[in-house]
Amino acid sequence: MDFIPRVFLLTVLTRYGVICNQHNHKRFLFDPTSVPSTPDPTFLTAELKYLHEQLHDLSDKNIELTVRNSLLSSELQHQKDFVQTLKTNITKLESTYSKEKVVLNDKIHELQTKVNESNSLAIQLTNNLTSCALQRRQLEEAVNISSTKINLLEKQLNDSLVNQSHDARVVELQLNISRIQHDCAHQNITSVDKINLLQAQLNRSTSLIGKLEANLTTCTKSNDQTEAALNVSRERNQLLETQLNGTRKELNIRNSDLDQCQRTALAMSSNIANLQSLSNGSTLCPNYEVCGLDLVFLVDESGSVGTDHFQMLKDFIFKIIQFLNIDPHTDQVGVVTYSTTPQLEFYLDTYPQQLYLYEAVQNISFNHPGLTLTSRGLRFVRENLFNGTNGDRTGHPNVLVLLTDGTPILPSHASLEAEKLKNQSVDIFVIGISKEFNRQINLDIATDSSHVQSIADFGSLDNPTLVRDFVRKLMKVCTNIKS
Structure with a gap:
């Protein structure tokens, strides 16, 4: 698919020997006073990569503008329906x-x-x-x-x-x-x-x-x-x-709060039972407390997830962090949600205590439904979470857990962003919740095949065995670092 742009670019370069950057400044690929037969291949490759990235950014912006246009059209139609209802009542x-x-x-x-x-x-x-x-x-x-x-x-x-x-x-x-x-x-x-x-x-x-x-x-x-x-x-x-209308909104808010409290209570009861069943005197990973994780959850908030399934994703995160030792010197957890645009929920060092972290996870709301632009979420995590300014620690393993229900839009972009994270020594786990989960595409995002897990439906996230096995995988990262 990239052959035609490259041939066109080579033709332009062969004829003119110059190319313009984003500020419309000319940069010579070779000395215009000389008459070389071909331009410098190394510089040409760099320029092709640069143009390719610019094309990706323009594609992302185009998709974002399309989504915004769709949302604005939907809001306009809603307003028109409301005005029509008022006219009918007045009539x-x-x-x-x-x-x-x-x-x-x-x-x-x-x-x-x-x-x-x-x-x-x-x-x-x-x-x-x-x-x-x-x-x-x-x-x-x-x-x-x-x-x-x-x-x-x-x-x-x-x-x-x-x-x-x-x-x-x-x-x-x-x-x-x-x-x-x-x-x-x-x-x-x-x-x-x-x-x-x-x-x-x-x-x-x-x-x-x-x-x-x-x-x-x-x-x-x-x-x-x-x-x-x-x-x-x-x-x-x-x-x-x-x-x-005010009463309906208040009732919806109270029902949502009540449902969230009930789910939290059920999750806590289930997690307490899991902890009791796991407290048999053995540890999941030797010297784990000394290792410590800088763990970030990247959570899919696209429209296909929905409010109920999003709550199940939060419950799964809640169960995972119950097995961790939250402390500035041991384990830290940050959360980012994403759809068309990413949204920071909290940094790695925002909640250094277990109880406050539990409450913060349960308070995450489903507010930004849109498209599954995984590449933007990965880029946001790389630029804002895994750096020393926002809590990332030297000498502690960096782990990213991607929770998604579908195939990312622009998978090549997502793979490129994941590769940049891997180059920063970030272990990437991908958990896909879908019967139509494309394992091959997500293999390009994850660290390796052992870091990709497919789940048929959201209800399976409540399985204690699944939670326990995934915690073992996280702790194995510590073992690999120690060895």
């Missing part, structure tokens, strides 16, 4: 508000119709009352006329009595007077009854109008209260939704 609330507004408008229209009917009835009653008053005035005029006639008849009667004549006429006049008085009394009673009836009807109409006006006022207030309640309900829904 539902507006629909509900519209329906309630239509119902309230119908009620207001119905009450307005009743008010109009009441006003019409009141007008009719007022007209009737006016007519009744007119009839009353007419009756009063008739009564006055009758009274005048009575007075006239009484005068005539008195005149008749005085004259003592016309007895028959007097009797007739008396009967007429009695009849007229009776008619007038009857008409007065009838008029009073009609007036009282009309007055009662007017009072009922006035009361009904008052009730209708009160109902209209109540309905208007109810409409305002309903609209205010609807606004309060919207605000309350938003507040409740915010509180619900």
